[in-house]
Amino acid sequence: xxxxxxxxxxxxxxxxxxxxxxxxxxxxxxxxxxxxxxxxxxxxxxxxxxxxxxxxxxxxxxxxxxxxxxxxxxxxxxxxxxxxxxxxxxxxxxxxxxxxxxxxxxxxxxxxxxxxxxxxxxxxxxxxxxxxxxxxxxxxxxxxxxxxxxxxxxxxxxxxxxxxxxxxxxxxxxxxxxxxxxxxxxxxxxxxxxxxxxxxxxxxxxxxxxxxxxxxxxxxxxxxxxxxxxxxxxxxxxxxxxxxxxxxxxxxxxxxxxxxxxxxxx
Numbered sequence: 250x251x252x253x254x255x256x257x258x259x260x261x262x263x264x265x266x267x268x269x270x271x272x273x274x275x276x277x278x279x280x281x282x283x284x285x286x287x288x289x290x291x292x293x294x295x296x297x298x299x300x301x302x303x304x305x306x307x308x309x310x311x312x313x314x315x316x317x318x319x320x321x322x323x324x325x326x327x328x329x330x331x332x333x334x335x336x337x338x339x340x341x342x343x344x345x346x347x348x349x350x351x352x353x354x355x356x357x358x359x360x361x362x363x364x365x366x367x368x369x370x371x372x373x374x375x376x377x378x379x380x381x382x383x384x385x386x387x388x389x390x391x392x393x394x395x396x397x398x399x400x401x402x403x404x405x406x407x408x409x410x411x412x413x414x415x416x417x418x419x420x421x422x423x424x425x426x427x428x429x430x431x432x433x434x435x436x437x438x439x440x441x442x443x444x445x446x447x448x449x450x451x452x453x454x455x456x457x458x459x460x461x462x463x464x465x466x467x468x469x470x471x472x473x474x475x476x477x478x479x480x481x482x483x484x485x486x487x488x489x490x491x492x493x494x495x496x497x498x499x500x501x502x503x504x505x506x507x508x509x510x511x512x513x514x515x
Contacts, residue, residue: 253439260287260427261294263390263413267372267425268300270415274425275331276374277361278303280315280322281462282447283376286436287428288326289445291374302329304364304373308356309339310464318448331368335360345466365422372423380432381461381492390429391415394422433460433492434485441478452476461493 250258267274276291276299278284291299305319323330335343338355345352365373377388389405391413406414417423428436440447450459450470457470458481471490475481 253435253442256431256435257290257293257439259411259430260290262411263425263427264291264294264374266413266415267374267391267427268295271372271423273368273370274372274374275302275304275368275370277376278305278319278330279376279462280305280311280319280448281376282436282440282451283378283381283428283431285322285447286431286439286445287374287376289443290427292326299326299328301374302331302368304331304333304361306357306360306364307332307334308352308360308464309334310344310356310466312450312462312465312468314448314450315462322446331364333360333364335363345464349467370422372425374425374427376428377426378428378431378433378436388424388426388429389414390426391417392424392426393417394424434482437478437482437485441482451481453480460490 276284276287278288288299288303303323307316319330322328335356338359343352343355347355364370379388387405389408391408392405393414408414431439439445448462450462452458453473453476456472456474458473458475459468459470460473462468473484475484
């Protein structure tokens with residue numbers, strides 16, 4: 250097995266373990282490269298079928314191409330897609346001008362909690378990676394949250410030799426992270442190998458491309474001339490620019506993501 254084969258096998262194993270352990274489980278789908286690779290792995294793990302619903306938290310501020318791509322792929326793959334908006338927050342005028350961290354909590358964290366409470370999901374599968382951002386490096390493959398979805402990042406049990414903890418107290422909420430060991434380059438190498446369709450926002454136009462996707466007012470492209478997957482991989486081997494350099498909320502506070510994720514953010 251080569252490096253990508255090992256990563257694929259680990260992720261598929263975690264997906265199957267999660268599906269066997271939790272009766273009410275769903276997957277978050279952001280339409281980005283990581284969650285799209287995760288969806289591909291789900292289809293491999295379950296023989297071309299996605300046996301649980303996908304959740305897309307729609308802030309109403311997403312880049313329009315993302316929504317168009319979401320609907321196209323959902324129809325093509327015949328996905329059970331739950332799209333949720335925190336309607337009350339939107340009615341009250343919530344948006345980035347209120348403060349990006351305040352907006353993220355209302356339109357993403359609170360919206361996610363609404364979905365979990367409505368459908369009684371015990372666990373959620375997410376496409377996060379350790380290398381993407383500092384707080385994610387503190388996660389585990391099976392990561393416990395409390396009843397309010399809060400995450401105690403200071404008290405994470407170790408996971409030795411692929412021995413994952415899948416026995417949790419009743420009433421707790423679990424986040425499952427099958428891509429935790431992957432890197433950004435791994436993701437793109439796998440996309441190339443598997444010929445996975447991804448949104449074209451990742452490819453350079455007029456000297457810029459997106460490396461990370463989010464809400465239109467808070468997500469900006471980086472300087473790049475990479476118009477193919479091979480060029481993206483080569484660029485990543487040499488760049489010193491952070492993957493989330495185009496995400497405005499990360500610049501607002503050095504510990505922004507950790508604070509958000511402690512409260513239940515993706």
